[in-house]
Amino acid sequence: xxxxxxxxxxxxxxxxxxxxxxxxxxxxxxxxxxxxxxxxxxxxxxxxxxxxxxxxxxxxxxxxxxxxxxxxxxxxxxxxxxxxxxxxxxxxxxxxxxxxxxxxxxxxxxxxxxxxxxxxxxxxxxxxxxxxxxxxxxxxxxxxxxxxxxxxxxxxxxxxxxxxxxxxxxxxxxxxxxxxxxxxxxxxxxxxxxxxxxxxxxxxxxxxxxxxxxxxxxxxxxxxxxxxxxxxxxxxxxxxxxxxxxxxxxxxxxxxxxxxxxxxxxxxxxxxxxxxxxxxxxxxxxxxxxxxxxxxxxxxxxxxxxxxxxxxxxxxxxxxxxxxxx
Amino acid sequence: xxxxxxxxxxxxxxxxxxxxxxxxxxxxxxxxxxxxxxxxxxxxxxxxxxxxxxxxxxxxxxxxxxxxxxxxxxxxxxxxxxxxxxxxxxxxxxxxxxxxxxxxxxxxxxxxxxxxxxxxxxxxxxxxxxxxxxxxxxxxxxxxxxxxxxxxxxxxxxxxxxxxxxxxxxxxxxxxxxxxxxxxxxxxxxxxxxxxxxxxxxxxxxxxxxxxxxxxxxxxxxxxxxxxxxxxxxxxxxxxxxxxxxxxxxxxxxxxxxxxxxxxxxxxxxxxxxxxxxxxxxxxxxxxxxxxxxxxxxxxxxxxxxxxxxxxxxxxxxxxxxxxxxxxxxxxxxxx
Numbered sequence: 262x263x264x265x266x267x268x269x270x271x272x273x274x275x276x277x278x279x280x281x282x283x284x285x286x287x288x289x290x291x292x293x294x295x296x297x298x299x300x301x302x303x304x305x306x307x308x309x310x311x312x313x314x315x316x317x318x319x320x321x322x323x324x325x326x327x328x329x330x331x332x333x334x335x336x337x338x339x340x341x342x343x344x345x346x347x348x349x350x351x352x353x354x355x356x357x358x359x360x361x362x363x364x365x366x367x368x369x370x371x372x373x374x375x376x377x378x379x380x381x382x383x384x385x386x387x388x389x390x391x392x393x394x395x396x397x398x399x400x401x402x403x404x405x406x407x408x409x410x411x412x413x414x415x416x417x418x419x420x421x422x423x424x425x426x427x428x429x430x431x432x433x434x435x436x437x438x439x440x441x442x443x444x445x446x447x448x449x450x451x452x453x454x455x456x457x458x459x460x461x462x463x464x465x466x467x468x469x470x471x472x473x474x475x476x477x478x479x480x481x482x483x484x485x486x487x488x489x490x491x492x493x494x495x496x497x498x499x500x501x502x503x504x505x506x507x508x509x510x511x512x513x514x515x516x517x518x519x520x521x522x523x524x525x526x527x528x529x530x531x532x533x534x535x536x537x538x539x540x541x542x543x544x545x546x547x548x549x550x551x552x553x554x555x556x557x558x559x560x561x562x563x564x565x566x567x568x569x570x571x572x573x574x575x576x577x578x579x580x581x582x583x584x585x586x587x
Numbered sequence: 588x589x590x591x592x593x594x595x596x597x598x599x600x601x602x603x604x605x606x607x608x609x610x611x612x613x614x615x616x617x618x619x620x621x622x623x624x625x626x627x628x629x630x631x632x633x634x635x636x637x638x639x640x641x642x643x644x645x646x647x648x649x650x651x652x653x654x655x656x657x658x659x660x661x662x663x664x665x666x667x668x669x670x671x672x673x674x675x676x677x678x679x680x681x682x683x684x685x686x687x688x689x690x691x692x693x694x695x696x697x698x699x700x701x702x703x704x705x706x707x708x709x710x711x712x713x714x715x716x717x718x719x720x721x722x723x724x725x726x727x728x729x730x731x732x733x734x735x736x737x738x739x740x741x742x743x744x745x746x747x748x749x750x751x752x753x754x755x756x757x758x759x760x761x762x763x764x765x766x767x768x769x770x771x772x773x774x775x776x777x778x779x780x781x782x783x784x785x786x787x788x789x790x791x792x793x794x795x796x797x798x799x800x801x802x803x804x805x806x807x808x809x810x811x812x813x814x815x816x817x818x819x820x821x822x823x824x825x826x827x828x829x830x831x832x833x834x835x836x837x838x839x840x841x842x843x844x845x846x847x848x849x850x851x852x853x854x855x856x857x858x859x860x861x862x863x864x865x866x867x868x869x870x871x872x873x874x875x876x877x878x879x880x881x882x883x884x885x886x887x888x889x890x891x892x893x894x895x896x897x898x899x900x901x902x903x904x905x906x907x908x909x910x911x912x913x914x915x916x917x918x919x920x921x922x923x
Contacts, residue, residue, distance in 0.1 A: 479703035486657055486698070487718045487769060488691030491683075497717075498706050577753040578707060 269569060273562040280558035284551035285328045298341055337552035342544040347552045351534060356437045357427055358526070358533030362518045364449055365457030369518075370511060373461040377468025378500060381476065392465065399462030408455040408528035415451060423448045425530040452529040456522055460514045467510055471503035478502075504575050512568035516561045604675065605632035606809050607656065607777055612669035612679075614648075614655055614833075616880075623880040625651050625664060626833045630907075633777065638803060638810045640824030640841065642817060642856070644877050647830040649813040653779040655679070656811070657696050658686040673777070692722040695770035695808075697780040697799075701762035701787070705754035711738070711765045712750035715772055722773035737768040741798060760791035764798065771802060778803065781813045796823055817860050821845050829853045832878055832888035839913025849910030850917045852889050887918070895919060 295311050312318050316327060331337065337347035380389040399407075416424035428448035431441040439445025475481060476499055484494045523535035530536070534553060541549035573579055614626035626648045633639045641649045654660050656671055658678065671679040678689060690696070698704040706714060715734035719725060725733070731750070738746035741764040743757075754762055763783065770778055783799065784792040800823050803810050812824055820827050820841060827844045829837040829852065837850040848854040858871035875892040884890055890900040899918045910920040 479698055479700060480706040482659065483696070483698055483704040483766070483769075484706065485659055485687075486690055486696035487721070488687050488689070488773070489717060489721055490687065493717065493721075498709075501708050502706070576708060577710075578755050 265573075266566070266570070269566050273566070276562055277555070277558060280555055281329060281332060282325070284332075284554045285325050287547055287551055287554075332552075332555060337555075338548040340541070340546050340549050342541065342546040342549070347548045350537060350549065351552055351556065352435060353437075354532060354534045354537045357439075357531060358519060358522050358535060360439060361449065361452055361456060361525070361531060361533060362515065362522055364453035365460065365518050365522075366511070366515045368453055368457040369460035369464050369514070373464030374468050374500075374507070376461075377465040378472055378495065380465065381469045381472025382495060384473070396462035396465055399458045400466075404455060404459065404524045405528050407458055408452070408525055411451045411455055412528070422451050424451075427532055452525050452531055455528070456518055456525040460511075460518060463514065464507065464511060468503055468507055471506055472499060475499045475502045501575070505572060508568055508571050508575065512564045512571075513561075516557075516564045519560050520557045603634050606635045606637075606674060607633040607811070608670075608672040608675075609652070609656070610670045610672075612652070612655060612671065613667045614651055614660065614664055615667040616664045618663075620881065624667075624833060624883075625880060626655065629669070629830075629833075629835055631828055631835060631838060633809050633811055635776065636803075636807045636809055637826065638800070638812055638824045640820035640827040641811060641813045641830060642815060642820055642827060643830035644815065646877060646880075648833040649815075649830050650781050651833075652830070653696070653781045653811060653813050656779055657690055657694055658683075659690075688722075691718060691770075691775065692773045693775050693777065695773070695775040695778040697763075697766055697770045697778060697783045699782040699785050701759055701766050704766050705762060705769075707754055710751050710753055711757070715750075715765075715769060718769055719772050733772065734768075737772045738765070740802070741765070741768045742794075743768075759787055760795060763787060763791075763795050767795070767799060767802065771806065771808065774806065775808065777809045777811070779811045779813070782815070783812070784816070784819060785814070792819070799823070817845070817856065829856070832883050833880065834888065834916065835907065836889065836917070837910075837913055837915040838907065843912030847912050849913050849915035849920060850889075851893050851895050851919075853915070855894075887916070 295308060295315070295317065298311060299308060316324060319327070335348050337351075339345065340347050340350055343350065376392050380392050383389050412424045415422045423444070426448055427439050428444035428446070429442040430437040430439050430445055432438075439449055481494060481499055484498045489498075521535075522531075522533060523539055525531065526533045526535035527539055534556075537549060538553045540546075541553070609632070610630050612626055612629040613624065616623040616625055629648070629652060631639065641652065643649050651660070651664070654664075655666060658681070660666070666679050669679075670677055673689065673693060678686065681689070705711065712731065712734050715737060716727065716730040719730040719733055720727065723730075735746050735750050738750055743749050743761060743764055749757075754765070757765065763786075767783075770780075780799065784795050787795060796819055799810070799812075802808065812820070814820060824841045826839065827841045828835045829844065829850065831852055837844060837848065837853045839849075844853060845857060848857050852873070855871065855873040859873065861867065861870055873892055878884060878888060878891070884901075885904075886902045887893070887896075887900040887905055890896050893900065897918070899921075903918070905916045905918050905921070907914040907916050908920040908922075910917065
């Protein structure tokens with residue numbers, strides 16, 4: 262197991278290296294940071310000083326090595342726009358995005374899996390047909406439109422929930438959480454639904470098709486022939502056999518939720534990393550963009566590792582090195 | 588179990604009351620192009636401790652009969668007429684939950700392919716324990732003890748260790764032994780074995796059949812043994828029913844059916860088995876193929892292939908008639 266984890270981390274290294282190269286290339290070749298930072302009026306001496314300060318007079322590979330060295334230490338330089346350390350900005354914004362993403366993922370799984378099981382078991386009931394129709398909406402409507410419709414309904418017309426922001430947040434060390442106050446929780450509901458709806462319908466459709474597949478198998482028929490209660494057959498034998506593909510997709514989707522919270526955060530003015538990113542794009546704030554890119558890559562790599570480990574937990578056939586049959 | 592030898596005569600019942608009684612069973616599949624009749628007027632009995640072999644070509648309705656008995660016909664298939672009774676009680680019209688309690692507890696089932704019948708994600712021990720605790724009033728510790736006992740009984744070496752193994756850690760033959768243990772662990776009175784050896788190596792087939800036969804005898808379990816292997820039937824069954832196009836066309840004591848088959852189809856079937864006693868140049872074969880369910884000819888369904896067909900066969904459907912040692916659905920035995 263340990264060897265497996267080590268080998269996966271070693272495999273992740275080239276991925277991270279490639280992403281960092283792209284991030285760095287962005288740094289070096291997209292726009293001229295010096296021109297952005299100096300503004301309208303500057304002397305040649307000021308320009309030279311800044312170029313030296315930023316190390317831009319060094320050769321490409323030296324710059325890349327410096328960038329890598331700093332990145333490994335979590336040091337991504339100063340934001341051009343806010344003139345604050347990028348790492349600090351991201352650490353400040355990460356709790357908002359992570360809380361939003363985890364809530365969205367929780368909604369997607371806690372609602373999507375049971376709906377998938379139900380529609381798989383009772384294919385022809387009217388409720389299944391309703392779920393499937395509803396899921397088409399979830400799949401086909403763009404996120405920003407869902408967000409705006411939710412705001413229109415629940416904030417503008419009904420006035421139940423806030424339309425933007427995070428509400429009151431409590432600070433737990435460096436982490437800021439919205440879970441501890443009523444206004445924080447209320448502020449989380451609409452964006453979490455908006456962000457999770459697509460994943461919810463995706464997971465529901467995936468679980469449904471996997472259930473249909475598994476329910477046809479001989480071992481399910483045999484479980485019925487052994488007289489096991491339906492609850493055991495459906496949720497024990499059948500659902501567990503659908504889990505491997507569901508874990509794969511759910512893991513990738515969690516990465517996607519974190520990475521692509523941008524739209525939702527923009528619609529709800531959610532003070533997370535996605536909003537920071539989109540504002541940075543507007544200002545060509547390359548250090549923030551590069552750091553964000555690398556962070557998202559790290560998130561995907563980590564989630565993939567966890568997904569692989571979960572396979573082992575779920576499917577005994579993947580656990581090698583035990584005495585086999587003959 | 589009774590020590591008296593049950594030697595049922597020609598297709599007729601021995602003196603005891605039947606354990607399973609199937610009467611005029613008709614199974615239909617509604618399709619877009621009309622209703623297919625998969626089983627038509629199927630009647631037979633199985634007595635306590637008796638082994639009934641059911642033979643026939645693929646699609647003759649053997650497995651369908653088994654599925655109807657355990658109440659697990661694949662939808663949209665349904666029982667359209669007739670009855671199935673277990674120990675005198677109708678079971679074909681029970682609600683799902685009541686029938687579920689009978690499955691496993693009173694009627695066990697063994698499926699064809701042991702590689703796919705076991706859930707790959709659970710240990711064999713867990714699958715045995717859940718079956719035992721579902722049907723018998725025992726706690727988890729006792730259920731586990733019995734699970735190990737059953738694995739020993741079906742001949743799994745080092746059962747106490749193997750109980751925690753997963754299905755993929757067993758060979759095909761060993762898995763079928765586990766399936767047999769699963770089918771028998773709640774001590775049902777009847778086992779429906781649907782081609783239990785078809786998916787196994789020939790060398791393993793004999794072992795598994797011997798095991799089934801031994802356990803059925805020791806536990807006094809009656810068995811409906813569905814197969815297309817006459818050798819297995821001859822070795823294992825007390826009586827045999829021959830099916831063709833969804834109907835039973837001959838039924839009788841196994842010796843009589845093998846030695847003096849009355850129905851031309853059964854005779855053809857027997858002729859296609861290579862004899863051991865002498866060498867034959869060429870095995871007999873039955874020309875043509877069994878009709879599709881959507882195109883069963885009027886009269887006797889075997890009439891297009893029958894070498895002894897006459898005009899009555901083309902229009903009227905024969906019932907099972909006394910035909911010497913067996914009962915056969917053939918106009919040749921019409922007393923009139």
